[in-house]
Amino acid sequence: MEKRGKDMNDTEKTYRIQGFTCANCAGVFEKNVKELPQVSDAKVNFGASKLKVYGEVSIEELEKAGAFENLKVYPEKERQLEQKPFWKQQHFIQTVISGLLLIIGWALVLQRGESDGLAIGVFAAAMVIGGHQLFWQGLKNLTKFRFDMKTLMTIAIIGASLIGEWGEGATVVFLFAISEALERFSMDKARQSIRSLMDLAPRTATVIKQGEMVELAVDEIEIGDVMIVKPGQKIPMDGTVQHGVSTVNQAAITGESIPVAKSANDEVYAGTLNEEGLLEIKVTKRVEDTTLSKIIELVEEAQAERAPSQAFVDRFAKYYTPLIMLVALGVATVPPLFFSADWSLWVYQGLAVLVVGCPCALVISTPVSIVTAIGNSARNGVLIKGGVYLEQLGSIQTIAFDKTGTLTNGVPEVTDVVAVDPYTEQEVLKVGAYLEKSSAHPLASAVMQRASQEGIEASKQKVDHFRSITGKGITGLINNESYYVGSPIFFKELTIDVPAEVHSLQKQGKTVILVGKQNELLGYIAVSDRIRSSSSAAVRRLKQLGVKNTTMLTGDNEETAKAIGNELGIDQVKAQLLPDEKLKYVKQMKESGQVVMVGDGVNDAPALATADIGIAMGGAGTDAALETADIALMGDDLRKLPFAIRLSRKTLTIIKQNIAFALGLKALALLLVIPGWLTLWIAIFADMGATLLVTLNGLRLLRVKDKE
Structure with a gap:
């Protein structure tokens, strides 16, 4: 049946999948779903265990497409299906029975010899119980000329049985089952760092309805409802504080464990912990739109984006498996045909090559690392929206920063009011406030606030x-x-003299607003946007990590910009830039290599989009930052950037180690073919050993912490 292309009118639905054992199985499931009559397209996200389907299809049809793995399918919005304890799962029970039969079989061999009929029968039972699903899928693959690890193992085990190696065949089945369990465990462990995010927010909330407090499921709560959150409770929904004063631990969102003071009109987020006081919170977002929900969704989507190393491994594995089959065929047939060697010995060696060549460890080497790293970064307040950005970040040598709201707090304050004789500071401030009340300039709010005080x-x-x-x-x-009211340049054009003290204030990093009438200066107001406490430490740490060029791009005047740049140790300062000029500078820097642009995600959107990696500050509660940036620092803390770079470099190192482990161990085992020493035992232990090594090595990324 010819499949039609994806139609824009097709219904798009997302489901969660339970039961994936390997990346190859996820690929087979995706292909099966695409072949369903009413499905125009489907995409499996193995890292997040999710399926996106375009078209009308029932859960029963999807589960039938995944029957070869006993996959369970359920709608995305539903919570994780209750999973049986490990020891009660079918795979575990079958593996245990297979292992027990294997022990009995070898005990019989020791007593009666390898040709004993009862021992052979016990080994055969062990193979069927422990590997019937493996055989069934492997045989189906063979009929379709689809060569994956299950095909290799099926041929090897059937071949071992045909040449009378029943004990070793049964052992291979048992150890392969353990190897698959290891793979399933490692991916579950990696996914757990994301799945645990889902459990951060409570499923119910106490809401005031008609003057009474009632307990409601978060799905039933509407925007505008008022929640009561007691000390020690987690906040169920995003909202603003109506009444009460407390401190809230926002580590779940921003990665910062120091509690933040909250009072009336302050914003709070689902999943954060109310520590001290009773809070009445007005709900501002539905449960599916909360900041926490967006983080979870974006992190899961990030795992569907294939990193360059993942794409390489997938391409390599595509040719690697057929190549191993050809090598195994050559090992089994060439020595007997051309050198009169013993057929049974070299057929056995060929079967061992099939087993040792199984690409389990290679296939899992990259996803386990990427999933673990992205989950760990999200828990530490850094949202990385794809493996490609995770990999790129570690090699970046040029970082451009916006000033306002990135290196500085973004909230200007009046620091000095100076009057020129005979005028008073009060008169200067009055005239400044009278005119600035109608201005939309960012500095106007600082003047108005000081006047109000x-x-x-x-x-x-x-x-x-x-x-x-x-x-x-x-x-x-x-x-x-x-x-x-205006800048020194404006007053020079008005032919009003500008005092030397104004330049002195500018050199201190302050912006100076002059106030005058006709040809006379009344005085001037100095405004400063204070440097973030974290900026200096972040820039210093980036230098230590080997970042060669840091640049500040700002619309502020040159003297103020240079004063801030010098204080922070920024290499290059570009001042008095309009948004399109910032964009031009980013393009120029890209000519010399890859560039990261760090901004607030709103004003700097063009520059963020043009840079190789756009990083938004303060993504918590800022939809624009979450949507436009490739990476979002969820708290307003630049020190998260050096952490993200360290994590990226560690991930790249571990991926390279994993690929080297996976191929190196197999290469060593294959060398044993030359003297004829390779056995099925060695082959399966080499395969299982490689899987275990890359699994444990990938999970080391959970230990990378956000610290100086």
């Missing part, structure tokens, strides 16, 4: 003919007299 009610003063002069300043009539 001084008791100046700017809203009561009427300003006529207000006009904003882009990039320079503002002007207007107060009591029929012209006043000006």
